[in-house]
Amino acid sequence: MSNILRRELPMTLAAAIVLILFTDYYFKNDILRTTANTLVNWAVVASATAAGVGVLNVLIRTTRNIQKRESYWYLDIWMLIMMVVVAVGGVIGAYGTSILYTWVMQNIYLAIDATIFSMVVFDITAAFYRTFRVRSIDAAILVISAFFVMIYNVPLMGGLFPDSIAIGSWVVNIASVGPTRALTAVTAIGLIGFAIRILLMKDKSIFGGVD
């Protein structure tokens, strides 16, 4: 019994989903269409329900940190306070409209979120300085194309020296298009192969892949 639950049920269910969603994609049929849409909605609901596993994982970890007084344990308490504030603020009223929630999200969450994203600037320039050197033929090609594209991208250049952006424009519109599409195509093949392995019940990685 447990073996069926362990392997056969998940793999059969997955194969059935592949079959339904694939046939829906090719055939005109309203019942298929509704079933497919329902399946997608179900995945959203199931995933939302399961999200608590993640929250519990964090809670267990932080409680242990606080109990053992590990470094910065007091900040973990602060984290739990913020969690409760936003969770309560998000639920009261219509979801996500209470003043408490919007104030915290606008002034605290947005500020940190945007700042963490903007940290990419420091990373991208550091990586740029560290790695953009003509160490090999590969690197040389990478550096040279990046160089022309950057010139092409300076807002000032197009206005002042229209000729300076010609090579960059050629790299963007001609030379890099072929490989871009090649990558798109092969990634698609990998993905389709993945789906077909599930359909043929040959891939157990959909539930972790360990027995």
Next chain:
Amino acid sequence: MIAIIRQVLISGRIFQLIFMVVTIITIFWYIEAIKRGKVVTLRSIPALDAIDEATGRCAEMGRPVHFTPGYTQGGLYNADMGPQVMAGLVILQKVASSAAKRGVSIIVSLNQPEAVPIAEETVRVAYANEGAVSPPKAVRFISTEQYAYVAGVLSMYLEERPAANVLMGFFWSESLQFAEGSNYIGAMTIGGTASASQMAFFAASCDYFLFGEELFAARAYIEKAPDLLGSIVGQDILRILILAITVLTWLAGNFKYTQLVSFLKM
């Protein structure tokens, strides 16, 4: 006949269906062929070979190895990101067993709640195979939100200072944040993604990287199970087919033979 087909099938997808059927048959055929004893050798994927080097380095320095499968918006049902994260989680098996063999502890940072049981199971089994217990707090869900997740991982970098970071899965801007952050703490970085906008950053910033379909092929490369090898061979045959169709459409366009394209678009 054609009229009936047009009634039943959605227009524009008729040839695609033929192509899909051919694909399924090809992959199935080669899986069976490998089972019957056909031998294939895969070209090397250096990034996957480097995983042992990475855990070896961790063992030397007595520090943990860190793994993350990246970000999904929404959850694992996300069509663009979910599959890559799943492909990444497969590589976790290799990382975890390699770490367990060398007695290195592992940290797995996750963005997807649903992936928590998968990762825990993978890590537990890998350590159990070596007769060890999986390290406490190995699998850490951080947040479903992108930059909270980034902050959590970067903070972990600073505190636990892993000696190697394996970043395999789907990434957005965090690709560079993780890879460079890894460089700041002097760790070795192995990156891999099929995310179109981020491969360039892994290419520039990682010690080893893989990209595009290599991510999906990783499982076949690691496990060498006939099912997976067969699928890879089948996909190679498809690539030949795709090249052929591409060249044919190109020639057809050049010689103004429009029937071919209208057939493919049928």
Next chain:
Amino acid sequence: MTNKNISVIKRILEIDKRLIWIIILILLSVPLVHPWGLPIKVDQYVKDYYNAIENLPPGSLVVCRIDIEAGNLGEQNDQAVTTLQHLIDKNIPFIEVCFDRADSAITFEKVFSQVNKKGKIYGVDWVNVGYMEGKESALAAFAKDFTYPGKDQYGNVLNDLPLLKKYKSMNDVKLIIGSGDSTIRQWAVPYNVKMNSFVLGIFFGDAVNYYNAGITVGILSGLPGAAQYQFLRGTPGLAVAAMDALSASQIFLIGLLIITNAAYIYDQNNRRRKQ
């Protein structure tokens, strides 16, 4: 070869990254505070974006999918503010709806608070539906029936809003402003509505493909797009000032690339000669 030369080369190849960051910070902030007013060239696709809104007859409905993730606010704020101000100035009613992330609804509030509303009334001149879960299937359902989500961002019943009594579905729409393949697949193509791409700078490449194929009519991408748009509208704002900062720092990085690589090649040749 003198030792002095070698030490200079060494220093170029081993600059502390923090020094580069400080230079970038200075090059970005000085022009922001004191803009130099360097010239701006307006690209055709931004002109088309502007014209698509400018030439709308008054009273035609626009649907905006201004889906700005919190982290992208720095890049897209001016794009959104200028677009919304343009719509308000032209007396064009619009519906805002987002599908990517729930916090897009909050960023929209933040953006819209910077727009001069000119006495426009909620529910009559604009509606903010807020965030809808379900990605692509939700897009399709919304296009069929605007009242499908039931309630708007503020908890009002959509059926009660005057604007949605007048306009029912995507068939009544004259222009879509939004981003993403899903918008094109579910809205622009099936309902044959004109669409303006409203994208992040990194997605410009994808947007251009659709523009060249004639599926979208204009593109507004990133800060450069916003600057050109503000320039066209004659209301230069922060984005225009930001162009100087971007030019300066980008030129610095290009210079850095040339110098480090020259030093690197010189250094390599040196080593080879010694061996």
Next chain:
Amino acid sequence: MISTDIGIWIGALLTLFVYSYFVRSKQNIFFRFAQNTIVGCALGYTISIVMIKNIDYLGISKIIGGQVLYIIPILLGLLVYARFVPGYTYLTRTPIAFIVTVGIVLGARGAMDAQLFTVMLSSVNWLVFGTNVVTSLNNLILIIGLISGITYFFFTMKGKGIPGYNQFWLMGRYFLMVYFGTRYGMTILSRLSLLIGRLQYLLFNWLGLR
């Protein structure tokens, strides 16, 4: 004039706290504080919006509305909690396989049309004959870039003695490098814009330098 809005002060200080990450590559209390704040907020968001709102709007309200079958995904989701019951961890496999497969198939079936066929058919417009020299050379580069790029991803063809294969494979690699360089070069500018957004916040909204 420096701002008097408490919200902006908090936001500005948190911004500086986050940037403290770059001062030294060691943990400091400021960055850790900002990290715990955002992770806490995000967890609250996960609980209230991702979980409760979605289950309510997409699950429970539909069950009340008569679509009783929506109890199934909720039960499936609850099965994932079997992970906390020792000995029954395998029960989590079915719901996970369900969620994951939906994603993979949606991706795969979309990829067939939007990725694979679009790419294959796009080559039809790359005319080499009957145009001027520059265009036909460009189009030749386009098609070679595409074909050699795909060739790079062959996994089992190496060493089979196909003439010209290795050269073509190498060319594919070079083309991919061009792509990486282009992407990197294109992205730097839009990333710099992100920092401008934060600088505007700090300089204008907070310090009031304008």
